[in-house]
Amino acid sequence: MNKTFVFSLVAIAGILLAVSAYTKQDFNKTIEPNIVKKDGVVMVDGKIPPQLSDLFIDQEDGPHQKYVDEKSCLKCHKQEMTIPGIGLVPKILHEFRPDCVSCHLLPSRTM
Numbered sequence: 719m720n721k722t723f724v725f726s727l728v729a730i731a732g733i734l735l736a737v738s739a740y741t742k743q744d745f746n747k748t749i750e751p752n753i754v755k756k757d758g759v760v761m762v763d764g765k766i767p768p769q770l771s772d773l774f775i776d777q778e779d780g781p782h783q784k785y786v787d788e789k790s791c792l793k794c795h796k797q798e799m800t801i802p803g804i805g806l807v808p809k810i811l812h813e814f815r816p817d818c819v820s821c822h823l824l825p826s827r828t829m
């Protein structure tokens with residue numbers, strides 16, 4: 719066999735390998751959660767988002783009673799922490815998702 723022939727075989731094999739590795743990547747995969755609404759219940763990736771509980775029963779505008787923006791929610795939920803007199807603040811179980819109350823309904827609201 720002549721050298722040029724062997725070389726081109728190796729080169730073609732290399733190109734085929736690169737192409738197959740490239741196309742195997744799943745470009746259709748999205749980080750968007752899969753949201754399904756059924757019978758008034760929202761399911762996100764197969765899980766029901768917990769509704770907000772009335773954190774401060776004696777307060778009209780508590781942090782769970784009125785939605786301002788994501789930042790105000792994240793002040794408490796970016797990390798797990800303990801607030802004296804209230805208790806444990808759970809850390810968000812998911813990646814950042816905008817418009818928190820589209821899934822976590824305020825205590826006053828039902829679907």
Ligand code: HEC
Pocket residue numbers: 768769770771772773781782784785786790791792793794795801804805806807808818819822
């Ligand atoms: C002052 C801190 C604070 C802020 C601000 C706050 N939370 Fe909370 N959150 C808590 C605490 C404390 C709990 C735990 C309540 C419990 O265990 O009863 C909680 C629980 C939750 C839960 C679990 C369900 C529940 O109510 O027990 C969700 C979901 C949640 N918060 C989302 C949010 C969203 C969305 C916002 C913005 C509108 C927000 N939180 C703002 C302190 C806060």
Ligand code: HEC
Pocket residue numbers: 751753762765766767768788791792795808809810811812814815816817818819820821822
């Ligand atoms: C697309 C819907 C959706 C959005 C928007 C969303 N969440 Fe969630 N969230 C969920 C679901 C579903 C769960 C329950 C996940 C599980 O059980 O694994 C959850 C869980 C949580 C929990 C944990 C509650 C617990 O009891 O441990 C917190 C805290 C929370 N979310 C806060 C937030 C905050 C703050 C925002 C806005 C920045 C937000 N979420 C936006 C769907 C959402």
